[in-house]
Amino acid sequence: MSRQDQPIGVFDSGIGGLTVVRALRKLLPEESIVYLGDTARVPYGNKSHATIQRYALQAGTILGRYRPKLMVIACNTASAHGLGALQAAAPCPVIGVIEPGAEAASRVKGPVGVIGTLATVQSGAYEDAIRRRNPQALIHSLPCPLLVGFAEEGWLDDPITDAVCRRYLNQIPFEVRTIVLGCTHYPTLLNSLNRTRPDTTWLDSGELAAKAVEDLLRGSLGFRTASARGDLKILLTDAGTRLQEVGERFLGEPLDSVELVEL
Amino acid sequence: MSRQDQPIGVFDSGIGGLTVVRALRKLLPEESIVYLGDTARVPYGNKSHATIQRYALQAGTILGRYRPKLMVIACNTASAHGLGALQAAAPCPVIGVIEPGAEAASRVKGPVGVIGTLATVQSGAYEDAIRRRNPQALIHSLPCPLLVGFAEEGWLDDPITDAVCRRYLNQIPFEVRTIVLGCTHYPTLLNSLNRTRPDTTWLDSGELAAKAVEDLLRGSLGFRTASARGDLKILLTDAGTRLQEVGERFLGEPLDSVELVEL
Incomplete structure (x- = not known):
């Protein structure tokens, strides 16, 4: 072959x-x-x-x-x-x-958010990859450890999931209008994420x-x-x-x- | 020695x-x-x-x-x-x-609940161990996959944790007044569990x-x-x-x- x-x-x-x-x-x-x-x-x-x-x-x-x-x-x-x-x-x-997500994030005008697991966020991999392309980038990273569980439990259109998303995402300043979904589970939670933070552009790393x-x-x-x-x-x-x-x-x-x- | x-x-x-x-x-x-x-x-x-x-x-x-x-x-x-x-x-x-928790559960008058992870509940280990001691026991088992995450995240006195506990525990009939905490993480969530289902006796397997x-x-x-x-x-x-x-x-x-x- x-x-x-x-x-x-x-x-x-x-x-x-x-x-x-x-x-x-x-x-x-x-x-x-x-x-x-x-x-x-x-x-x-x-x-x-x-x-x-x-x-x-x-x-x-x-x-x-x-x-x-x-x-x-x-x-x-x-x-x-x-x-x-x-x-x-x-x-x-x-x-x-990470590199493809960081590439897209580095082209964003203004500050950018990154959400992911604890290990992903603590690694600093997104920051490094974005700053290599845009040293002036303003990045707000946030670990959201509970979201994987919600994606797997399948509570997808659910006020509790919305509340958890809100709790996490409210920690990212409101001027951030583009957020990288730095975990492959998160795209299944897009409805909740959108309700929590409308008018946000979500960069799907996958x-x-x-x-x-x-x-x-x-x-x-x-x-x-x-x-x-x-x-x-x-x-x-x-x-x-x-x-x-x-x-x-x-x-x-x-x-x-x-x-x-x-x- | x-x-x-x-x-x-x-x-x-x-x-x-x-x-x-x-x-x-x-x-x-x-x-x-x-x-x-x-x-x-x-x-x-x-x-x-x-x-x-x-x-x-x-x-x-x-x-x-x-x-x-x-x-x-x-x-x-x-x-x-x-x-x-x-x-x-x-x-x-x-x-x-499991055996110590089942031993205590088997002595309960009336129906008993068991909450735990998916693998614990699906194993049927509590049912087996309780029924070996009390073949007439009425047991309501319920997997609560998200609770471990909440215990580790440390959202211990929190309306979201209460809502998750309520969502799960409402699936257990109200006449059940004794519930086995069939996961070692759950004792840290006792405040939420008590608010959700007051007047319940919780059997702490640990x-x-x-x-x-x-x-x-x-x-x-x-x-x-x-x-x-x-x-x-x-x-x-x-x-x-x-x-x-x-x-x-x-x-x-x-x-x-x-x-x-x-x-």
């Missing part, structure tokens, strides 16, 4: 990255995707740099078996802590979800990463030559409860073939 | 079990405790039976190095899925937090487990002979962010010596 027909490998700490797969399949329906979710050790959001880095390298080894033309770390926390190490070790290019993938394929990596819809293979390290229900909500299509792997 | 002076080994998926350590140190201040929190893979609440069982056995191996006279699985989810395997493998007696430990020591295992306050050694598989703050809130004393171990 020539390289352009090899799959795209996608790695996530759990199933949140399925929102990135959803964006990829919308933008690039012909591409084959192998998704690895580390559901046995999810979430990464409260874990340390060294541990997340180790987990990312292990995931890269598994995905490497499928000879991907490109790997995507579809998790902000894993991107913040594991991207450099995986780029150094992987036999193919690797992109994360959607932006899908566009970055398209750019890379258009460059040297190449698009898949077949015109049929690409396969989606899902590997998980643990088949926990409610996976089907929550996963399908994130992916936006049925979760057909799930395979268990050990890390 | 004679056996009665050996430490008690306590295993938890993370730091929730520190509420059990707190109860143990209140009831049995002279005992030495070695606590192992698997913070690199926390939480277990959404993971599968096989995975949790494997993790419990790995934790038992680490704790075994300290030659404990007794091991306590201070996590309902790990007790529900890992107790039998660890009892079969460990070189000392092992107790979980506190009841501490009493069960006392009974076992009074029997063949023996109390520690020294009269000084026992040592508390804390082993974690990952030193994540906010550990100090959240851990101290759960433990009720400073977290002094934390050591990292690999599983």
